[in-house]
C-alpha cells in the first residue's frame with residue numbers, strides 16, 4: 001500500500017518542486033502538498049470501500065473529453081469532481097458515478113481544461129486608464145477572465161500585496177474566479193545591489209516568478225546591461241525562483257538562455273530563429289510564450305478591427321471603450337506611430353517563428369500579455385489560440401499549449417489537465433475545437449474547482 005501510494009503521489013503530486021529547483025521548497029508548496037496528500041488519501045479511501053453517498057460530487061456525463069495531455073480525445077466520457085478536485089475520468093462504461101452526485105448531461109458537448117494564460121497582468125486597468133490596482137479590480141478582472149474560460153492567469157509583473165493575497169486564498173474548493181499567480185514588480189535597477197534587493201523584496205512577498213525586461217523598445221530606450229541581468233538571474237536562483245524575461249531580439253534571447261533564464265515571455269521578433277536557438281531552448285527545457293496578440297494590440301486600432309463586431313467580444317466590453325478606440329483621432333495616431341508600424345512587421349516574424357519552434361519541438365505556452373489598456377482580457381486569449389493555429393500549430397497542439405503545457409511552463413502541477421487529483425477547472429463547449437479552433441468560443445459553461453462560474 002505504501003509503495004502504491006508513493007507511486008500514485010509521484011504521478012499526481014501537484015506541487016513538485018519547480019522544474020529546475022530541486023532544493024528547499026517554499027512553505028506554500030509544502031502546505032499545498034500536505035493538503036493534496038490528505039485529499040489523495042481521501043480519494044484512495046473512497047476507492048477502497050463501497051461508497052453509498054457522496055455529498056459534494058458532481059458528474060459530467062457523455063461529453064467528448066479533451067484532457068490537456070497528448071492523449072486522443074475520449075468520446076462519451078464521464079468526469080467526476082469531488083470537493084473541487086477531479087476524482088475520476090473515463091469512458092461512461094468504466095466510471096461508477098458516486099451515489100448522490102449531481103449529474104450533468106453533456107452529451108454531444110466537448111469538455112476541455114480551463115485555459116491558462118501563461119503571461120497576463122491583472123488589477124491595474126479600468127477602461128483605457130491605469131493605476132486602479134485594488135482587490136475589487138483584481139476580482140473584477142479575474143471574473144472576466146473566468147467567464148471567457150481562462151481559469152488561470154500567470155501575472156508577470158505589476159503585482160502588489162492584494163494580488164499576492166488572492167493567490168494565497170485560491171487553493172480552496174469554493175473558488176469560482178480565475179486563479180492568479182504573481183511575479184511582483186518588474187525588476188528594475190541601476191546597480192547590482194539595487195537589482196538584488198528588488199529580487200529579494202519580491203521573493204520575500206512570495207512571488208512565483210521574477211520578471212525582467214531586456215528590450216530597447218525598438219531602439220528608443222536603454223536595455224538592461226547584461227551584467228545587471230546576470231546578477232538578477234543569480235539572485236533569483238539563490239531564492240529558488242524562476243526568471244521570466246520580456247525580450248525582442250534573437251541575440252538577447254540566446255544571451256538570456258545562456259545566462260540561465262527560465263521562461264521566454266514574448267516572441268523573438270527581429271529575425272527568424274535558428275538551429276542554435278532551438279537547440280539551446282530545448283536543451284535548457286525552457287518554455288516560449290509568443291504573446292502574438294500583444295503585437296496585434298499595438299497597431300490594430302489604426303482602423304476598426306473586425307472583432308469589434310464579434311458578439312463574443314461584445315458580450316463583455318464596455319461600449320464606451322469601443323467608441324474611444326474608434327475615433328478618427330485615435331486611429332490616425334496609431335497610423336502615424338512608428339512603433340505601431342514596427343510591431344506590425346514584428347508580428348509577421350513572430351508568427352513565422354512559431355512554426356519553426358513548433359517544428360523544432362519547443363514547448364510553446366499560450367500567453368497574451370493582456371491587462372494593459374486595449375488588450376482585452378478573456379477575448380484576446382481566444383484570439384491568441386486561433387493565431388497560434390494560423391501560424392502552424394495543430395488545434396490539439398494549441399489547446400495543449402493553453403492547458404497542460406502551460407501549467408508545466410508556469411510550474412503549477414495541479415491544473416491544466418483533466419486527470420485524477422487535479423483541480424476541477426474545465427470548460428463545456430457546444431462544438432469541437434479540434435475540428436475548428438474557432439470553436440473555443442462556443443463556451444456553454446465554465447467551472448473552477450467544480451463551481452460554475454456565473455455569466
Ligand SMILES: [Zn+2]
Pocket residue numbers: 119120121156157369
Ligand atoms: Zn507583460
